Amino acid sequence: MKIPIRIRAALYRSSTRNLELSEIPTPMPGEGEVLIKVAATGVCHSDLHILDGEMIPPPDGFILGHEVSGWVVEFGPRCENPHGLSSGDPVVVSWIIPCGKCYWCVHGQENYCPYAATRMPGILGLNGGHAEYMVVPETAVFPIPKGLDVYTAAVISCAYGTAYRALKEAEVRPGISLVVIGVGGVGLAAVELANALGAYPIIAIDIREMALKKAKELGATHVVNAVTEDPTSSIRDILPQGADVVYETKPTPDLKLAIEVVKRGGTILVTGLGSSKIEIPANHLVMNGIKIVGSLGYRPRVDIPELLALAASGKIQPGRLISHRYTPDEINQAYQNLREGKHHRALVIWG
Ligand SMILES: [Zn+2]
Numbered sequence: 001m002k003i004p005i006r007i008r009a010a011l012y013r014s015s016t017r018n019l020e021l022s023e024i025p026t027p028m029p030g031e032g033e034v035l036i037k038v039a040a041t042g043v044c045h046s047d048l049h050i051l052d053g054e055m056i057p058p059p060d061g062f063i064l065g066h067e068v069s070g071w072v073v074e075f076g077p078r079c080e081n082p083h084g085l086s087s088g089d090p091v092v093v094s095w096i097i098p099c100g101k102c103y104w105c106v107h108g109q110e111n112y113c114p115y116a117a118t119r120m121p122g123i124l125g126l127n128g129g130h131a132e133y134m135v136v137p138e139t140a141v142f143p144i145p146k147g148l149d150v151y152t153a154a155v156i157s158c159a160y161g162t163a164y165r166a167l168k169e170a171e172v173r174p175g176i177s178l179v180v181i182g183v184g185g186v187g188l189a190a191v192e193l194a195n196a197l198g199a200y201p202i203i204a205i206d207i208r209e210m211a212l213k214k215a216k217e218l219g220a221t222h223v224v225n226a227v228t229e230d231p232t233s234s235i236r237d238i239l240p241q242g243a244d245v246v247y248e249t250k251p252t253p254d255l256k257l258a259i260e261v262v263k264r265g266g267t268i269l270v271t272g273l274g275s276s277k278i279e280i281p282a283n284h285l286v287m288n289g290i291k292i293v294g295s296l297g298y299r300p301r302v303d304i305p306e307l308l309a310l311a312a313s314g315k316i317q318p319g320r321l322i323s324h325r326y327t328p329d330e331i332n333q334a335y336q337n338l339r340e341g342k343h344h345r346a347l348v349i350w351g
C-alpha cells in the first residue's frame with residue numbers, strides 16, 4: 001500500500017470550536033503502533049460534548065473521531081501483531097486501549113483502566129480518526145471478519161460497543177423487560193442488541209417519530225412518543241410492575257422517567273457523558289432496591305470480537321443504523337445535523 005506524504009485531516013480549532021479540514025504530514029507508527037488508512041469515522045454525541053465545551057477542551061489541532069474502521073497499512077517497530085494482520089486487512093479501532101496489566105485490566109474491567117483513560121484516540125491524548133490516516137497502538141485494532149462491510153463496521157467501536165457492554169452489565173437475557181429512553185445511535189443499537197439477546201418486551205421512547213420508526217424496524221416491540229403520550233402511563237400500561245431494566249441513553253441523563261418506570265429491584269443504566277446532574281430521593285432508591293449502573297464504553301478484548309461475530313453472522317445488522325454518510329468537507333454540517341437530531345448514526349467517509 002503506497003503511503004502519501006501528506007494527508008487530509010479535520011483539525012479541532014479552539015478559537016471557533018469547529019473542525020477545519022487541513023493538510024498535515026502523514027503520521028508514522030512508532031514502537032508498538034500501527035498505521036491505519038481510515039475508511040469511515042462515526043459522528044458521535046460524545047464529540048458534541050467536546051465541541052460544545054462540556055468536556056475538557058482538546059488542544060488546538062487535535063483530531064477527533066473515536067468510532068473508526070479502516071485498513072492496516074504498516075506496523076511500527078517492536079509490534080507483536082497478535083491478530084496476525086497483514087497490510088490491507090480491514091479492522092475496527094477501539095477507543096479504549098487497556099494496558100492489560102493494571103488492577104482493573106486483571107479483574108476484567110478494562111474499560112476502567114487508568115492507563116486507557118489517558119489515551120483515548122479522538123477523545124483524549126491521542127489523535128482520532130477524522131483523517132485519511134491515523135496511528136494507534138496495535139492493541140487498539142481488531143480484525144473485521146470476511147463478509148462484513150468495512151465502512152459500516154465502524155459503528156461497532158462506539159455505538160454498539162457502548163450499548164452491548166451496558167446491556168451486559170444489567171444481565172439482559174431472554175425474558176428481561178427493557179425500556180430504552182432516547183433512541184439515537186446508542187439507543188437504537190441497544191434495541192437491536194437486546195432483541196438479539198432475547199429481551200421482551202422492548203419499549204423505545206423518544207420525541208422523534210423518525211427515531212421511533214427505526215426502533216421498530218430494529219426490534220422494539222413497542223414505541224412511545226414522549227410528546228404525544230404520557231410516557232409513564234404508556235409504559236405502565238404495557239408493564240404494570242415496571243421494567244426490569246431501563247436504559248437512559250440521553251446525553252444529559254436526569255433519570256426522572258427511569259425512576260418512575262423501573263421495576264422494584266430493577267436496574268437503571270446510564271452511559272451518556274453530558275454535564276447534567278442526577279438527583280434521586282434516597283428513600284425511593286432504598287425502599288425499591290433500585291440499582292443505578294454507570295457504564296463506560298466497552299471491554300474491547302471481549303466485547304469487540306463478540307460484536308463483530310454477531311454482525312458477521314447477521315444477528316445484528318449495523319448497516320441499518322447508518323442513516324447518513326458525509327464527505328470530509330461536510331464534517332461540520334454533520335455535527336450540526338447531529339445537534340438537530342437528524343441522524344440515526346452518521347459516518348464520515350475518508351477512504
Ligand atoms: Zn462515541
Ligand SMILES: [Zn+2]
Binds near residue numbers: 099104
Ligand atoms: Zn489497565
